[in-house]
Amino acid sequence: MKNLFYLFTILLFFLGCKPNRSESDIAMSDTVTLENEKPQNLKDALKGKFLMGTALNTRQIEGFNPAEMEVVKTHFNSIVAENCMKSGRLVPRRDNYNFETADKFVQFGEDHNMVIHGHTLVWHSQTPRWFFKDDAGNEIDREELTKRIKSHINTVVGRYKGRIKTWDVVNEAVLDDGSLRKSKFYNLLGEDFIKIAFETAHEADPNAELYYNDYSTSIPEKREGIVRMIKKLQAQGVPIHGVGMQGHVGMDYPELEEFEKTIEAFAALDLKVAVTEFDITVLPSPWENQGAEISANFEYKEEMNPYPDKLPDSVNVAFNKRCLDFFKLFLKHQDKLDKITMWGVNDGNSWRNNWPIGGRTDYPLLFDRQNKPKPIVGNLVDLATQ
Template identity: 50%
Template sequence: MKRIITALLLATVMISCAESEMESNPAVPTLKNAYEDAFFIGTALNRSQIFGQDEEGVQLTKTHFNAISPENVMKWENIHPEPGVYDFEAADRFVEFGEENDMHIVGHTLVWHSQVPGWVFEDEQGNDLSREALLERMKDHIDTVVGRYAGRIDGWDVVNEALNDDGTYRESRWYEIIGQDYLVKAFEYAREADPEAELFYNDYSLEVPSKRDGAVRLVEYLQENNAPITGIGTQGHFSLDWPSMSDVEQTITDFAALGIDVMVTELEVDVLPSASGYRGANISESEELREELNPYTEELPDSVHQQLSDRYAELFELYLEHSDDITRVTFWGITDGDSWKNNFPVRGRTNYPLLFNRQWEPKPAYDAVIEVAEQHSAE
């Protein structure tokens, strides 16, 4: 037993030393080192990583990423579950982790149609709030949350997913009760709470021309009304064959032309068959699990690994071409096992959309992304 314990301790020390060497030696290829002259490389952290339970995931984050976003812990239902009740434990730990590791810290998200408790829009009798009362409730939330981390969180996803897939405004409770200018007010309140933070609009499927055009109009509306928007997050929920690279590039250039920063905020590449042809990220979408929709339950075939590698390579080649406009590329999760795509839009599937596998090991797609950076540096 003593020999086993000694061997385990020795193995732990060796792994720790190897990880420390990777972090300190710039010659060792890590994502953040490879792209340090281009843009931040980020990831989204879940609760097990924020609280240190996923030790391997935490180490990968420290080694490879220099920007972090919270996957869920800062959404309204988690951080402000009841009137007058705030739960900052997980958010505090998230911010402390970023500070301890000198990371670019992003808050996600302040105003969204989803994961918001029903009471937010109702009075004590269950009736809809007036416009003025809902604005007051929004301001209180933003003042409290953004104000708590003023000077510590670098940027906020102020408004999330305000558009339908055709580019029209989503008729959320915010829109129905307040009107279109809820967007302006959210940005104004965020600026008041933290005069220095970067402030973003964040949405998915902006590569679809109609939705992209709607988002351009949205940003122009904010700018015309002096709302302090500084950047846009294009979520990057992609697949092996969608969207086209021309649409990805058009999205970057259209928003850069508005004079704001462009970020890829929730990147992954879905390798599984589409359930119904739906390409967006509306979390209310759901499809039944069928065998043909879950073809890689044990492992990903080499041929699909190659497709995934090629897809990531062409994406990062494009991102580097536009690195003057792109400030951050954030993966939505650390490993395949963390990814929400295992359950969306079909629950219970085995997906492989990220650069690290379920054993916290780099995949061929990781090597492809590193190789793109190395080739770019050599040119």
């Protein structure tokens, strides 16, 4: 009987030390539920496929629109500055750089573990006038322009070395017919300005990925011109790692087939491909082959602003289908695409409202003017996780 008493006591001891099965089961059940729970935001839904990026404007970076920044933190894992890193903003007067907003932009990306894209180092537009003039107001020569390009790139890329992962080194140097744009850079340096820019950026940060970026890349002649230019750079040993396809598209242009041909053509160059500046205007176009030539401007007419108060349901449905079709294409080629970047956070701060006709109301992005996700956001999450 004594032995039985000891045995019973030991049994009770071990039963008392055993973990509570119900709590353990609940914890395991919670873990399974969390693992199987469907993502509710874009960046998580697209994880492992490509980065989901957005452009930030100065007011957002400076903290004036916290609700918009919450959208950014929730749905995006890559950011690019819409304007504050362009030379006209960084150094409006010679040797007088102002990095205040750009520094905040980079810090925001680092604070929220985002991939930061630099935009843009050399661009014919939004370059300050002094860049091409001497102190007397006369046009500088080839040697001086080379020095200024190198100095600017070394200053900017050097400041963010190791912090900005990817850069648009040269922006929009090719025309729709495939020829090189006769910009001030080209007029003084010829096509060598592109080589100079990429080599200097690589020297400033050897670990940064360097991109060429352009719009209307689905136009066959332009696509072929960009491919020719890049092949020539590659043959010269110029460090170029990626190409950005600006995605300023409309409801009926470009054809998806041509957009796909461009993805394939650029990827065949053994380069990373990014869809940059993506938005879909729902407004009528004042020209036949609309691209993204920033200097274009047309007179306002009421018939060119058909939805000043609200977008009709039928147009909303068409917008959702158009956007979904593009993302189906992106997912089809996810092995070739590094990132997709929306050009803005919500409809209210999109440049499309004022270009190429000022004062219009457009609806080109994934979030409405109240920062609420449009139905397309849920559609894209479903598409990416099915």
